Amino acid sequence: MTTSPGSSEAAPAKIHADRPNRVLQIEWRDGHQTEYEFTALRWLCPCATCRGEGGMPGWLDSGPILTATQTTLIDVRLVGAYALQPTWGDGHGTGFYAFTALRDECPCAGCAAGREAAAADTAAEPGGRHHEHA
Numbered sequence: 001m002t003t004s005p006g007s008s009e010a011a012p013a014k015i016h017a018d019r020p021n022r023v024l025q026i027e028w029r030d031g032h033q034t035e036y037e038f039t040a041l042r043w044l045c046p047c048a049t050c051r052g053e054g055g056m057p058g059w060l061d062s063g064p065i066l067t068a069t070q071t072t073l074i075d076v077r078l079v080g081a082y083a084l085q086p087t088w089g090d091g092h093g094t095g096f097y098a099f100t101a102l103r104d105e106c107p108c109a110g111c112a113a114g115r116e117a118a119a120a121d122t123a124a125e126p127g128g129r130h131h132e133h134a
């Protein structure tokens with residue numbers, strides 16, 4: 001194995017914006033594939049305007065109805081080796097989407113099931129004393 005510790009999984013090997021289908025495809029170095037619909041990706045924008053800061057709610061917290069323009073991905077750039085910075089149709093482009101967050105939020109069935117299982121484990125067994133096979 002030639003993986004570097006801690007950073008190999010959460011690094012994209014390929015990123016492709018499929019504009020006709022409004023999907024951002026990410027292929028990770030471990031071969032996993034993630035597809036984000038533009039609208040879902042827009043809702044994940046982590047910037048201060050969208051998410052709020054200093055305890056103040058952000059724009060997305062007000063539950064806005066996003067227009068097609070606001071959810072159209074115009075461009076996506078790499079920020080160093082740790083994040084993507086999409087630019088949206090309304091000119092918004094201040095969100096740095098960390099690879100680790102994008103991978104954590106992967107909407108595919110396998111990852112969603114994994115997150116649910118993890119959440120159920122935490123809720124049901126705070127002590128984590130026994131293990132069951134599903």
Ligand SMILES: [Zn+2]
Pocket residue numbers: 045046047048049050051092094095
């Ligand atoms: Zn934002």
Ligand SMILES: [Zn+2]
Pocket residue numbers: 032033034106107108109110111112
């Ligand atoms: Zn996944």
